[in-house]
Amino acid sequence: MSFFKILFSLSLLLSLSLFANTYEKNAQTKPVLTQQGAQKEWCPVCGMKLESYYKTSHYARLADGKERQYCSIRCLAVDMQEYAIDLSSVRVVDAMSEKVLEASEAFYVMGSDVAGTMTKVSKLAFGTKEDALVFIKEHGGKLVRFEEALKAAQNSLASDVAMVQMKKEKKVYPMGKKIFEKMCAQDIDPTEYLEINALKAALVEKKLCKPLAEKQLQALSLYLWEVKRFGDLEALGDVVKVVKDEKCPVCGMFVAKYPRWTAQIFYGETRFSFDGVKDLMKFYYEPRRWGKYENFTREKISKLLVTDYYSQKAIDGREAFYVLGSDIYGPMGNELIPFASKKDAKTFLMDHKGAKILQFNEIRVEDVYKLDE
Amino acid sequence: MRNRINFYLLEYALHSLWRQKSKTLFIGLVLTLLIFLLSALFFIASSIKHELAQSVDALPEITVQKLQGGKHTNIPSSAVDTILSIHGVEDAIARVWGYYYFQKAGVPFVLVGVDPFEEQYKKSLQKIVDNYEISSQEQMLVGRGVYEIFKEHHYEESFNFIKSDGSLYTLPIAGVFTETIELESNDMIILSKQSAREIFAMDADMATDIVVKVANPEEIAMVASKIQLAFPDARIITKEALQISYANIIDYKSGVFLSLFIVSLFTFFMIIYDKLSGLSTQERREIGILKALGWKVELILKEKFYEAALLSFVSYLVGVSVALFYVYILHAPLLRNIFEGYSVLRSSFHLPFVLDFQTLALLFFLSIPLYVAASIIPSWRVATQEADEVMR
Known part of the structure; x- marks a missing residue:
C-alpha cells in the first residue's frame, strides 16, 4: 500500500498550507519601496504587489548599483540565477516591526504554519532572536540564519516553480488572455519591457487597459509576460481528430468510438x-x-x-x-x-x-x- | 390477397359499433381516459427527467464542499491551488453562490457570483456571461422569472438586497436572460463574486464550494480520492453520485405515479375480464345469425377484429394526442403538482418537449393487443359452435 502512503504524505503536505491560520503578510505600516519609477510597487521577478507580501519582502543591489525588491526569498533565489547578487547587499523586512534590516543579521523562522509566499515552506525574518522565539511558540517552525533559509529556498525552487506553474497554466494564463482580449488595447507589446514590473507599471500608467483589480492585473501581466512574449498559448487544446468511419489498420475497429485513446x-x-x-x-x-x-x-x-x-x-x-x-x-x-x-x-x-x-x-x-x- | 383490408367488412364493423352506441361510447371513453392518464404521467416524468439530466450533464465532474460538524460551510478559495496541482485536473473553480429569500414575494432566488474573466463551470453560464458582459462589478443579470417578480414589486431598474447586518445593498439590473434550461435559470441572478460575497456576508477569500473539471473520466475516482486525502473534512460529490441522487428524487416521485398506474391498469383488466367472461346474448345471437347466413368462422373473427382494433386504436390516438395537448400546451395543470417541490423553485417552468417513443410503444402494446384479444377470444368460442346451438 505504498501508494496510499505516498498519497497520504502528499496530502499532509498540502493540507498544511491549507488550514494555516490567517496570518496577514501585507504591510501594516507604510512599506519601504526601494526600486526606481512606477514599477517599484511590484516584484521584478513574479510581478506580485510588494505591499501585499511585505512581511516576506527582500531587497538586493545588483552589481551596477540598481536596487531590486522581491516579494520573497524565493524570487531572490530566482534572480540570483540570472544576476550576480552580492549577498551582503541583501536586506529583509522584519516581520514583527516591519523595519528593514540586514539579512545576515536577521533570524529566520522556517516552516511555521504561516503559508509561504510562492513556496510551500514559509520563511519569515525577525530582527531579534526573542521575537523569533515568541513567533515560534505561537506558529511553530525552526530558527535558522539567512544562509540556511536561502539554501532551502534554492533547493525547493524547482518544486515550487512546478507547483505555481501548474496553477498558472490551468487558471491564470487563460484568465489573463480573456482579460487582455476584453479589456485592453490589442497592440500591447510585452517585449518592449525589461521586467514584468515595468510592464505592469506601463499597463497602469499609460492606461493600456480599462481599470482592473490587482488580481486581474496580475493575471494579465503574467499572461503577457510569460506567454504572449513568446508567441501565444500554444495551438494545443486540440484533441486528436478522427472522422466517423476511420478504421484502425491494425485491429480493424472504428477509431471514433474511442476518443480517449486515439x-x-x-x-x-x-x-x-x-x-x-x-x-x-x-x-x-x-x-x-x-x-x-x-x-x-x-x-x-x-x-x-x-x-x-x-x-x-x-x-x-x-x-x-x-x-x-x-x-x-x-x-x-x-x-x-x-x-x-x-x-x-x-x-x-x-x-x-x-x-x-x-x-x-x-x-x-x-x-x-x-x-x- | 388475404392481408388486404376487406372494406365491406370494415363498413359492417363500423355499423356494428354504431348499433351498440352506448356500449362503444363507454368502452371508448374508459380506454381513452386510461391512455390519456398514463401517457400524460409518462410525458411529464420523461420531460422532467430530461431537463434534470441536462442540467446535471452540464455540471463539472467533481464538487468539493467543506463540512464542519456535518454541515456545509464555506471553503477557503486557496483550496483551488491545491486541487489544481493534482494531476488530471483540468480546471478548478471556486463558486460563490447561495439563496436569497425575497420575503415580500415569498420566493427564494439563486444568486450566482461569477468572475467574468474566469472560465465558467457551465456552458450555459459561459454563454450568459459572454453575451451580456457584466461591465462594472456592481450590476446583475436576472432570469425571466426573477424579473417578473421584481416588476410586480416595482423594482424595475434595481433591487435592494438586505445584507446580514440589516443595511441595504442596491444592484442595478443590467439585463434579463432567457435560457434553454428553464428549470435552473428562471430563478437565477448572476452578479459578480464580490457582490455575492457582500450579500452573503462572506470573507473575501472564501467560496461556497469548488467544482473540479477532470478531462479524462477514467481519472475521476483517482482525483476524487486525492482531493479527499488533501481535505479530510471535505465532502466530494462526483457527477455520477449526483446523477444517482437526482434519479432517486424522480423515482420517488414516480412512486406516486406507479400507484396511479396500478389503479389504472387494474381498471383496464377489469374491463378485459368482463369481456373475456362471455358475450351478451345479443352478441351471441348476432354471431349465430351470421353463421346461419353462411359466414365462415374466419370472416366473423375478422369482423370482430376490425371492430376491436378500430375502437382501441382510435381511443389510443385520441388519448395520446389529448395527453400531448394537456402536457405540452396546457403545461399539465394539477398533475404537475405531484412533481413540484423537488426543488425550492416556486416560479413556473415549462416542460421541454421530449417524445419518448418507448413509453408510447409500451402503452400501445399494453392496450390495443390486449383489448383485441379480449374481444376476439370469446367470439371465437361462440363462432366455432353450430349456428342453431348458438341461437337456441
Missing part, C-alpha cells in the same frame, strides 16, 4: 488513426504486416499524434512519455499510456501501479507485443 500517424496528406498507442506502435514498426502499406516507411512520417491521458489533448507522440503495465486498459487491453511530461507519467505510474516509463525511441517492438500476453 493516436495518429501522418504521412504528408495521408493519415492513419489507431485506437491506442499499442496499435500505432505495431504499425510504426511493421506497416507491411497489416496490408499494402509498403510505401509508408518510417522516414516519411510527418507528424505523430497521441492523446495525453490527463488532459485528453493531442500531443506530439515522439516527445511523449509512455507508461507500460498499468491497471488502466484501453479498447485493446494493456496499453502504452501517453503523457506530455515525465512528471505526469511518474504520478500516473504511482497511482495506477505502472511498471515502467519509456520515451518514444526507447519502445521496442517486443515490449509492444509483450503487452498482449
Whole structure:
C-alpha cells in the first residue's frame, strides 16, 4: 500500500498550507519601496504587489548599483540565477516591526504554519532572536540564519516553480488572455519591457487597459509576460481528430468510438488513426504486416499524434512519455499510456501501479507485443 | 390477397359499433381516459427527467464542499491551488453562490457570483456571461422569472438586497436572460463574486464550494480520492453520485405515479375480464345469425377484429394526442403538482418537449393487443359452435 502512503504524505503536505491560520503578510505600516519609477510597487521577478507580501519582502543591489525588491526569498533565489547578487547587499523586512534590516543579521523562522509566499515552506525574518522565539511558540517552525533559509529556498525552487506553474497554466494564463482580449488595447507589446514590473507599471500608467483589480492585473501581466512574449498559448487544446468511419489498420475497429485513446500517424496528406498507442506502435514498426502499406516507411512520417491521458489533448507522440503495465486498459487491453511530461507519467505510474516509463525511441517492438500476453 | 383490408367488412364493423352506441361510447371513453392518464404521467416524468439530466450533464465532474460538524460551510478559495496541482485536473473553480429569500414575494432566488474573466463551470453560464458582459462589478443579470417578480414589486431598474447586518445593498439590473434550461435559470441572478460575497456576508477569500473539471473520466475516482486525502473534512460529490441522487428524487416521485398506474391498469383488466367472461346474448345471437347466413368462422373473427382494433386504436390516438395537448400546451395543470417541490423553485417552468417513443410503444402494446384479444377470444368460442346451438 505504498501508494496510499505516498498519497497520504502528499496530502499532509498540502493540507498544511491549507488550514494555516490567517496570518496577514501585507504591510501594516507604510512599506519601504526601494526600486526606481512606477514599477517599484511590484516584484521584478513574479510581478506580485510588494505591499501585499511585505512581511516576506527582500531587497538586493545588483552589481551596477540598481536596487531590486522581491516579494520573497524565493524570487531572490530566482534572480540570483540570472544576476550576480552580492549577498551582503541583501536586506529583509522584519516581520514583527516591519523595519528593514540586514539579512545576515536577521533570524529566520522556517516552516511555521504561516503559508509561504510562492513556496510551500514559509520563511519569515525577525530582527531579534526573542521575537523569533515568541513567533515560534505561537506558529511553530525552526530558527535558522539567512544562509540556511536561502539554501532551502534554492533547493525547493524547482518544486515550487512546478507547483505555481501548474496553477498558472490551468487558471491564470487563460484568465489573463480573456482579460487582455476584453479589456485592453490589442497592440500591447510585452517585449518592449525589461521586467514584468515595468510592464505592469506601463499597463497602469499609460492606461493600456480599462481599470482592473490587482488580481486581474496580475493575471494579465503574467499572461503577457510569460506567454504572449513568446508567441501565444500554444495551438494545443486540440484533441486528436478522427472522422466517423476511420478504421484502425491494425485491429480493424472504428477509431471514433474511442476518443480517449486515439493516436495518429501522418504521412504528408495521408493519415492513419489507431485506437491506442499499442496499435500505432505495431504499425510504426511493421506497416507491411497489416496490408499494402509498403510505401509508408518510417522516414516519411510527418507528424505523430497521441492523446495525453490527463488532459485528453493531442500531443506530439515522439516527445511523449509512455507508461507500460498499468491497471488502466484501453479498447485493446494493456496499453502504452501517453503523457506530455515525465512528471505526469511518474504520478500516473504511482497511482495506477505502472511498471515502467519509456520515451518514444526507447519502445521496442517486443515490449509492444509483450503487452498482449 | 388475404392481408388486404376487406372494406365491406370494415363498413359492417363500423355499423356494428354504431348499433351498440352506448356500449362503444363507454368502452371508448374508459380506454381513452386510461391512455390519456398514463401517457400524460409518462410525458411529464420523461420531460422532467430530461431537463434534470441536462442540467446535471452540464455540471463539472467533481464538487468539493467543506463540512464542519456535518454541515456545509464555506471553503477557503486557496483550496483551488491545491486541487489544481493534482494531476488530471483540468480546471478548478471556486463558486460563490447561495439563496436569497425575497420575503415580500415569498420566493427564494439563486444568486450566482461569477468572475467574468474566469472560465465558467457551465456552458450555459459561459454563454450568459459572454453575451451580456457584466461591465462594472456592481450590476446583475436576472432570469425571466426573477424579473417578473421584481416588476410586480416595482423594482424595475434595481433591487435592494438586505445584507446580514440589516443595511441595504442596491444592484442595478443590467439585463434579463432567457435560457434553454428553464428549470435552473428562471430563478437565477448572476452578479459578480464580490457582490455575492457582500450579500452573503462572506470573507473575501472564501467560496461556497469548488467544482473540479477532470478531462479524462477514467481519472475521476483517482482525483476524487486525492482531493479527499488533501481535505479530510471535505465532502466530494462526483457527477455520477449526483446523477444517482437526482434519479432517486424522480423515482420517488414516480412512486406516486406507479400507484396511479396500478389503479389504472387494474381498471383496464377489469374491463378485459368482463369481456373475456362471455358475450351478451345479443352478441351471441348476432354471431349465430351470421353463421346461419353462411359466414365462415374466419370472416366473423375478422369482423370482430376490425371492430376491436378500430375502437382501441382510435381511443389510443385520441388519448395520446389529448395527453400531448394537456402536457405540452396546457403545461399539465394539477398533475404537475405531484412533481413540484423537488426543488425550492416556486416560479413556473415549462416542460421541454421530449417524445419518448418507448413509453408510447409500451402503452400501445399494453392496450390495443390486449383489448383485441379480449374481444376476439370469446367470439371465437361462440363462432366455432353450430349456428342453431348458438341461437337456441
